[in-house]
Amino acid sequence: MLSRLFGSQRVPSFLYRVSLIMKPQVVFVLGGPGAGKGTQCSKIVEGYNYTHLSAGDLLREERAREGSECGQLIANYIKEGKIVPVEITINLLKQAMEETMQKDEKKFRFLIDGFPRNEDNLQGWNTVMDGKADVKFVLFFDCGEEVCIDRCLERGKSSGRTDDNRESLEKRIQTYLQSTRPIIELYEKHGKVRTVDASRCVEEVSKCQRWCP
Numbered sequence: 564m565l566s567r568l569f570g571s572q573r574v575p576s577f578l579y580r581v582s583l584i585m586k587p588q589v590v591f592v593l594g595g596p597g598a599g600k601g602t603q604c605s606k607i608v609e610g611y612n613y614t615h616l617s618a619g620d621l622l623r624e625e626r627a628r629e630g631s632e633c634g635q636l637i638a639n640y641i642k643e644g645k646i647v648p649v650e651i652t653i654n655l656l657k658q659a660m661e662e663t664m665q666k667d668e669k670k671f672r673f674l675i676d677g678f679p680r681n682e683d684n685l686q687g688w689n690t691v692m693d694g695k696a697d698v699k700f701v702l703f704f705d706c707g708e709e710v711c712i713d714r715c716l717e718r719g720k721s722s723g724r725t726d727d728n729r730e731s732l733e734k735r736i737q738t739y740l741q742s743t744r745p746i747i748e749l750y751e752k753h754g755k756v757r758t759v760d761a762s763r764c765v766e767e768v769s770k771c772q773r774w775c776p
């Protein structure tokens with residue numbers, strides 16, 4: 564019996580051993596506020612072996628963490644629809660990825676939702692994650708401004724978010740158009756964008772298989 568030769572421990576399968584040395588595989592999920600990134604990421608996670616990490620959620624958690632040194636700064640940036648300095652965001656993302664992989668080595672596929680949102684974010688990612696993760700593609704939820712605003716205002720009735728109001732939303736849309744769209748265009752030039760028409764209803768959008776690995 565093989566176990567006699569190799570001792571009593573089970574020999575890990577080849578695929579399992581390969582997964583231990585796998586680099587994180589990342590899909591960046593981008594689109595305007597209210598485009599449905601978070602909603603659709605939850606759907607993807609149901610059907611595929613991906614872990615969903617929302618940069619916005621991680622920042623909100625950090626904002627709420629007792630003793631956080633940057634809680635107030637994050638709160639101000641979020642309300643103003645501005646983009647938090649990348650040093651903060653990248654650390655939260657890296658930590659979340661490491662924690663996930665430490666708990667389960669097979670969880671090395673990530674949907675990173677709402678990042679990178681500007682040049683600073685992208686540079687931070689490239690500096691910190693260079694060679695440590697592979698970005699497969701950008702999943703772009705394409706949705707008109709009006710629909711985005713309406714959805715966020717609707718969500719604002721119950722979300723309790725400090726930025727789901729008209730004033731913050733106008734700033735968020737501006738930030739998206741000025742800072743995030745150019746990042747999507749950059750990836751587009753490299754043929755790394757998969758675009759989804761996100762103006763349709765949740766079920767229709769989730770039927771779209773553009774995220775197939």
Ligand code: UDP
Nearest residue numbers: 596597618619640641644645646647677678
């Ligand atoms: N944010 C940021 N950096 C990020 C992600 C989010 O600074 O990488 C901040 C930014 O102020 C943004 C807010 O968090 O407007 C909310 O982001 P979230 O992704 O939750 O909003 P969504 O686009 O999903 O509505």
Ligand code: MG
Nearest residue numbers: 600601617619
């Ligand atoms: Mg979101």
